[in-house]
Amino acid sequence: MANDWATFGADLHLEPHGHGQGLREGLMNALRDAVRSGRLAAGTRLPSSRSLAVDLGVARNTVADAYAELVAEGWLTARQGSGTRVAQRSAPRRPGSRAAASRRAGPGRGGRPGGAVESVTAPPAGKPTYNLSPGTPDLASFPRADWLKASRKALMGAPDEAFGYGDPRGRIELRTVLAEYLARARGVYARPERIVLCSGFVHGLMLMGQVLRARGVREVAVESYGLDVHWDLLGRAGLKMPALPFDEQGTRTEELGAREVMGPGVGAVLLTPAHQFPTGGALQPDRRAVAVDWARAAGGLLLEDDYDGEFRYDRQPVGALQGLDPDRVVYLGTASKSLAPGLRIAWMVLPEQLVGEVLAQKGTVDWVSSAPDQLTFAEFLASGAYDRHVRAMRLRYRRRRDQLVAAVAARSPGTRISGIAAGLHAVLELPEGTEESVLRAAAFQGLALLGINRFRHPTVPRTRDALVVGYGTPSDSAWSGALEALCRVLP
Numbered sequence: 206m207a208n209d210w211a212t213f214g215a216d217l218h219l220e221p222h223g224h225g226q227g228l229r230e231g232l233m234n235a236l237r238d239a240v241r242s243g244r245l246a247a248g249t250r251l252p253s254s255r256s257l258a259v260d261l262g263v264a265r266n267t268v269a270d271a272y273a274e275l276v277a278e279g280w281l282t283a284r285q286g287s288g289t290r291v292a293q294r295s296a297p298r299r300p301g302s303r304a305a306a307s308r309r310a311g312p313g314r315g316g317r318p319g320g321a322v323e324s325v326t327a328p329p330a331g332k333p334t335y336n337l338s339p340g341t342p343d344l345a346s347f348p349r350a351d352w353l354k355a356s357r358k359a360l361m362g363a364p365d366e367a368f369g370y371g372d373p374r375g376r377i378e379l380r381t382v383l384a385e386y387l388a389r390a391r392g393v394y395a396r397p398e399r400i401v402l403c404s405g406f407v408h409g410l411m412l413m414g415q416v417l418r419a420r421g422v423r424e425v426a427v428e429s430y431g432l433d434v435h436w437d438l439l440g441r442a443g444l445k446m447p448a449l450p451f452d453e454q455g456t457r458t459e460e461l462g463a464r465e466v467m468g469p470g471v472g473a474v475l476l477t478p479a480h481q482f483p484t485g486g487a488l489q490p491d492r493r494a495v496a497v498d499w500a501r502a503a504g505g506l507l508l509e510d511d512y513d514g515e516f517r518y519d520r521q522p523v524g525a526l527q528g529l530d531p532d533r534v535v536y537l538g539t540a541s542k543s544l545a546p547g548l549r550i551a552w553m554v555l556p557e558q559l560v561g562e563v564l565a566q567k568g569t570v571d572w573v574s575s576a577p578d579q580l581t582f583a584e585f586l587a588s589g590a591y592d593r594h595v596r597a598m599r600l601r602y603r604r605r606r607d608q609l610v611a612a613v614a615a616r617s618p619g620t621r622i623s624g625i626a627a628g629l630h631a632v633l634e635l636p637e638g639t640e641e642s643v644l645r646a647a648a649f650q651g652l653a654l655l656g657i658n659r660f661r662h663p664t665v666p667r668t669r670d671a672l673v674v675g676y677g678t679p680s681d682s683a684w685s686g687a688l689e690a691l692c693r694v695l696p
């Protein structure tokens with residue numbers, strides 16, 4: 206184990222200098238240096254004072270006193286039964302400082318944004334200990350063994366031509382099983398010849414941006430909240446991105462027809478209908494219908510980002526918008542949430558007339574993700590391993606979501622949570638004007654966290670303060686620590 210004393214002793218080269226009283230100081234300095242430099246990570250269990258004393262050839266009291274003082278300073282923690290450990294938030298505490306006072310108030314109060322932020326001028330640099338930023342699934346849960354099994358089977362059965370330059374739409378084996386899966390699980394009208402594989406949703410969006418521009422489209426409407434990387438991609442294709450207005454029900458698609466809001470140049474709309482990113486609601490049936498009506502009437506296209514469509518907890522699955530009109534909706538799906546973003550496997554289900562245009566934009570040098578990976582994913586889907594993995598992850602994320610809701614209710618009863626019926630993140634409303642201070646307090650706790658205003662379209666006025674909590678991101682082992690750190694910074 207990385208955190209036990211064997212590693213510590215071997216890697217740390219702890220060399221306290223001095224005699225008597227000085228020896229204790231020397232030991233404290235050596236330990237502080239080891240923590241400060243990151244050689245001793247937060248949570249690392251230190252050896253007992255007895256064994257460290259033997260190891261260093263000093264009196265046991267010298268070590269015990271040094272530990273006690275470092276605990277008092279906030280570098281270490283000591284708990285009955287779990288020994289002495291490097292504190293999660295190991296920072297020097299000057300006697301009498303406000304930080305010291307607020308920490309003395311105890312966990313859950315000392316870490317409050319006000320207290321922590323007032324006493325700290327800059328958050329500690331370096332990699333955060335916990336990560337609750339949205340956008341990534343639990344990478345530690347990647348189904349390595351099943352993936353390996355699928356890979357072995359796929360490679361052994363692959364024809365020689367699979368290792369050559371292939372069809373720019375992607376392997377037919379994968380497009381065939383994907384068509385079946387998407388129809389079954391997401392209500393997508395999918396046929397293999399309408400599917401084009403791409404290297405992540407971003408790749409598909411980039412291609413669609415180029416296709417739309419080549420068609421003479423000048424504007425793609427986007428939601429009031431979203432990802433700036435997506436807006437950048439469309440911008441690079443030469444498109445403008447007016448934001449659709451937003452209310453408590455979500456994106457107001459009815460404004461698409463209002464020229465004074467949208468202008469005449471809008472030829473397509475980018476939407477996250479299953480689970481709006483990041484605000485979290487599903488696009489209401491009437492607003493779906495209105496969007497499709499607009500596309501039919503205006504000859505426009507709807508770009509459906511179904512990034513986490515598999516993860517729905519409380520209600521019947523919300524089917525894909527694409528099922529309403531496969532000739533007006535470009536469906537974009539990805540394995541980035543359901544499996545892992547590192548795979549770079551995603552798919553577009555296109556209106557028939559667009560397939561040629563998308564392939565023309567891909568050109569002859571863009572061969573998407575590797576054929577062996579595509580074949581592996583095809584086998585993974587066909588064998589049922591994908592369904593099993595998604596079901597297991599749904600349970601796991603649902604459990605975390607429930608724990609998040611319960612912890613917030615207990616520790617910060619005034620905090621409202623929304624967007625929890627689906628996906629891997631939730632939105633926690635904050636009192637007006639407190640988002641930045643809570644984020645700074647989180648950073649100081651070693652917790653990576655993002656606020657909703659980070660995702661606000663530049664033309665949309667600021668109307669709320671909130672956290673976007675990615676509860677899917679931590680590994681199981683880091684989850685409870687991350688949740689505790691979050692609770693400490695909530696008002």
Ligand SMILES: Cc1ncc(COP(=O)(O)O)c(C=O)c1O
Pocket residue numbers: 339340341404405406407408432477482510512539540541546551
């Ligand atoms: C809203 C949204 N769409 C799509 C994606 C997936 O992107 P990709 O498939 O390029 O990894 C993400 C990933 O964070 C996302 O947040």
